Amino acid sequence: MPAIEILDLEKNYLVGFWHKRPKPALRPLRLTIEEGEVFGFLGPNGAGKTTTLKLLMGLVFPTAGSARILGYAMDDPRVKSQIGFLPEQPYFYDHLNARELLNYYAQLSGVPAKGRSARVEQMLGRVGLADSANLQLRKFSKGMLQRVGLAQAILHDPKLVFLDEPMSGLDPMGRREVRDLIQQLRSEGKTVFFSTHILSDAEALCNRVGVIHQGELRGVGAVADLTAQAKGKVEIIFYAQKVPAGLAEFGTEAKVSGDIVNAVLPEERQDAALEVLRREHIKLISLNPVRASLEEYYIQKLRPTENRMGAGV
Amino acid sequence: MNSRVAYIAFNTFREAVRDRVLYNLIAFALLLSGASILVGEISIDIERLVVVNLGLTAVSLFGVVIAIFIGIGLVSKEIDKKTLYTVLSRPVRRWEFIVGKFFGLTGTLVVNTFFMALGVLLALLYVAHKFETMDAWVLVALYFIVLQFLIVCALSLFFSTFSTPLMSAIFTFALFVIGSLSDDLRGFARITHGVGGWLATAIAYLVPNFSALNVISQVAHGDAIAGRLVLYNTAYALLYSAMAISGAVLIFQRRNLK
Numbered sequence: 001m002p003a004i005e006i007l008d009l010e011k012n013y014l015v016g017f018w019h020k021r022p023k024p025a026l027r028p029l030r031l032t033i034e035e036g037e038v039f040g041f042l043g044p045n046g047a048g049k050t051t052t053l054k055l056l057m058g059l060v061f062p063t064a065g066s067a068r069i070l071g072y073a074m075d076d077p078r079v080k081s082q083i084g085f086l087p088e089q090p091y092f093y094d095h096l097n098a099r100e101l102l103n104y105y106a107q108l109s110g111v112p113a114k115g116r117s118a119r120v121e122q123m124l125g126r127v128g129l130a131d132s133a134n135l136q137l138r139k140f141s142k143g144m145l146q147r148v149g150l151a152q153a154i155l156h157d158p159k160l161v162f163l164d165e166p167m168s169g170l171d172p173m174g175r176r177e178v179r180d181l182i183q184q185l186r187s188e189g190k191t192v193f194f195s196t197h198i199l200s201d202a203e204a205l206c207n208r209v210g211v212i213h214q215g216e217l218r219g220v221g222a223v224a225d226l227t228a229q230a231k232g233k234v235e236i237i238f239y240a241q242k243v244p245a246g247l248a249e250f251g252t253e254a255k256v257s258g259d260i261v262n263a264v265l266p267e268e269r270q271d272a273a274l275e276v277l278r279r280e281h282i283k284l285i286s287l288n289p290v291r292a293s294l295e296e297y298y299i300q301k302l303r304p305t306e307n308r309m310g311a312g313v
Numbered sequence: 314m315n316s317r318v319a320y321i322a323f324n325t326f327r328e329a330v331r332d333r334v335l336y337n338l339i340a341f342a343l344l345l346s347g348a349s350i351l352v353g354e355i356s357i358d359i360e361r362l363v364v365v366n367l368g369l370t371a372v373s374l375f376g377v378v379i380a381i382f383i384g385i386g387l388v389s390k391e392i393d394k395k396t397l398y399t400v401l402s403r404p405v406r407r408w409e410f411i412v413g414k415f416f417g418l419t420g421t422l423v424v425n426t427f428f429m430a431l432g433v434l435l436a437l438l439y440v441a442h443k444f445e446t447m448d449a450w451v452l453v454a455l456y457f458i459v460l461q462f463l464i465v466c467a468l469s470l471f472f473s474t475f476s477t478p479l480m481s482a483i484f485t486f487a488l489f490v491i492g493s494l495s496d497d498l499r500g501f502a503r504i505t506h507g508v509g510g511w512l513a514t515a516i517a518y519l520v521p522n523f524s525a526l527n528v529i530s531q532v533a534h535g536d537a538i539a540g541r542l543v544l545y546n547t548a549y550a551l552l553y554s555a556m557a558i559s560g561a562v563l564i565f566q567r568r569n570l571k
Contacts, residue, residue, distance in 0.1 A: 013571075057402045060569040077404055085402035091394045093324070095331040107320040108403045152399055162402075 001071050003160050003191040004033040004056070008065035011051055011215075025051040027216045028065060033193055033208075035159075038186050040202035040223075041195040042298055043212040049195035050088055052212070053164050057085055070160060081110055084153035088164040088195075090145055094138035098129050098148050101137060102155055109156035123151040128177065143174040150181060161185060163194035167201055179205060203227065203294045211301040218301035226297045233290040234270050236263045239283045246276035264290060317405050318413040325417020329383050330424075338379050339425055345371035346432040350439055360440040365451060365533040368433030372426060373458045373529070377489055380422055380462050384469025385481035387414045388561075392570055401570070408562045415470055415558055422462040430455050447535040453543060454532040460550035461526045465489060467557035468521070474565045491516075492523035521553055 009029045012022035026048045033039045043049050054060045056067055058075055067074040070082055092101050102120040111119055124130045127147040132140070137148065146169065153161055166182070167175045175198075182205050185192050196202055202209050203223060210220040240261045243254045250269040255262045265273055267289070277284055329335055349367035356363045388411070391397040400410060433455075437448065468488055472481035491498070495517055502513035526546055528538055 013569075054398075054570070057398070059398060059401060060571065061567075077406065080402065080404040083402070085399065087395055087398040089395075090399065091396060092399070093328065093396055095328045096324075104320065104324055105399065105403065108317055108400060108405055110404055149399075156403075 001035065002032045002068075003035045003037065003070060004031070004193060005068040006031040006052075006056075006065075007067060009052070009055055009062050009067055010064040011055060011060065012063045022063075024215050026055070029212075029217050031210060031217060031220065033191060035191050036186075036189050037207045038182065038192045038205050039194070040206035040209040041193065041212060042197065042199065042202055042209050043195070044197055044302070047212045048215040049212060050164055051215070053085070053087075053162055053193075053195060056162065081156065082159045084156065084158035084161040086149045086153040086161075086163045086166055089142075089168060090149035092137050092145065092148060092152075094136060097134050097136050098124060098140075098151075099133040101148065102151055105152045106155055111156050119155065123155050127151045127181070142169045143171060146170055146174065146178070150178065154185065158190070160191045160193070163192065165196055166194055167196060167198055175201070199294050199298055209294065211298055213302050219297070221297070223294065227291055227294060232267050233264055234267050234287060235290050236265070236270075236273060236277075236287050237261070237285040238263075238277055239285065240280075244276055244280050244282065246279070247273055260285070315409065317409045318416065321400075321405070321410060321413025322416035322420060325387070325414050326420045326424075329418070329421040332383075334382065335379060335421075335425070338375050338382070339428060342371045342375035342429045343432040345375075346429070346436045349433075350436050354440070361437065361535075362533045364433070364436050364440050365454075366529060368436055369451070369454055369458065369529040369532070372429045372433060372455065373461065373527075375429065376422055376426055376458060376462050377465050377486075379425060380418065380465040381469050381482050381485050381489075383421065384418055384466050385473050385478040385485065387418065387470055388473040388565065389476075389478050389481070397570060407566050411470065411474070411558065411562050411565055415466060415554075415561075418466045418470070419463060422466065423459060426455065426459055426462065447532075447537075450528075450532040450536070450538055453538045454528050456543070457526045457528055457546055460546055461523055463550050463554045464492075464521045464523075464526075464557070467554035467561070471557045471561040471564075474561045474568065488520055489523065492521040493527065494524070495520055495522045496524035522549065526550065 006029050009026065010024075011026040012024050015021050015023045029052065041049050041052065051060065055062050056069065056074055069079045072079045093104075096104065099120060102123055103116065106116050106120055121130070121133075124133050127150055129144065129147055129151065132144065137145065140148065146166070150163075150166065153163065163182075166178050170178060179201060182192055182194070186205075194205075206223050208220060208222050209226070211218045238261055239259055240256075241259060242256060243252065243261055243263065247254070247263060247265070250265045250273055252263045252265040252273070254264075263273070270287070274284070274287075346364075346368040349364045349371075352363050352367060354360065388397075391400075397410075401407065434451070437451070438444065441448075465485060469481060469485040472484045476484070498513065498517040498520070502510055502517045505513050525542070528542075531538065
């Protein structure tokens, strides 16, 4: 059973003075996320990522289409006890402290009274807020609020976690911690659906990614497949202070940094290039096929439709 | 009350009692009750009347200000600050959120009224030196004031579900003022004919009848309050609040939280 099955979900907002003109925020979206998957929803700001998450959370209502979450219709109340949600740039009741807030959310999530406090303490420890548990949230930094946000999203041990830009506004250490947490969730067998525009995070964490732009899903693919695509080029790194004359003839793009040369050339010229290096008695450091990066895939998907025709996945 | 409604109500109550502005308003109300002693002392033979009149009016006015001040932000603030997102993404139904908010605000006002009423009763004891049987009617007047708060809370919450805090405050306060003059409005409707009369009658019955809930002048004069009025006013306030809350739920159920 898929964890999330989105069936032509669509959202138009009515804009203009009379609220008559429809402005599409999400064009019909069809997407399936399997259980245990970490799925990255990529796209620039305003692409429709948050709208999709809000639709799935029941915070806004679809213009058309539907979705099934963990086998239930998305508006089925039973769904809510099995999912966790971290909104973008979360803000919480600032009259409460972290412990009170988590306790309140645990109550609303139906965590049994027996063991509730222990669960709250465990979560505070897990996100590194045990020492700040009694501090009012109005005194929290952005990073600390993000941690509270993560704690509240996984407090009730949900099967499926939705995270909207979980790394946004965090310092490198904070980002690392969130990445570790998502990896832990993956190892626990949870399904994670997170939106981001930080591609390195998606590349490090996701099984699959989807690229959305202007409310339209532009492509979906497994990260391993996308980054394994050979581009018909090889990268040769060797010790030299300039590019050998013979190598320049092969259409080589080379970069010299001190005593090291980094040269990229067509794959079919690989043997000839190695022969040149041997002849010149140049010491080879490495030779690797050039692979596509997630960034290239992302940029390719963001190009206008007419430029992407025949571009693949 | 279902447990989620109770948790939301308690959180709303806790939020209100941790707001310093609330204490300033209560302090003002108590100050006014205290001031009524001074005014009472320069009013020969009518000290009691002055204390009851001024004291209860202070309780009523400050309570309404508190109800509007807190009520107007109950939903809109949660949407603006996005605190609502993490609540509604849990097994909480939208109606539970609205009803919980209403009970939380009502609870806050009942507790506030208790402390403000204590101030009035102490002022009364100070000028009269003892309580008399007719002072029991002061408690009935206080009960009616709480019923007024119930309606004001429901109305401010209703407006809060679809308009900005400023507009909600204006709408609620306007209805409070018109409702306080509803007796005059009904009188005007009786002597007006045609479309104007029909319109005046409709408005008179649509706006909350705060006139019927205001017995301050009567109890200040020591007049008794009929048991039937207590019954009618209770039923009326509960029914009117229930209708306003139902309206709030209906609007909020359909609202996109952008």
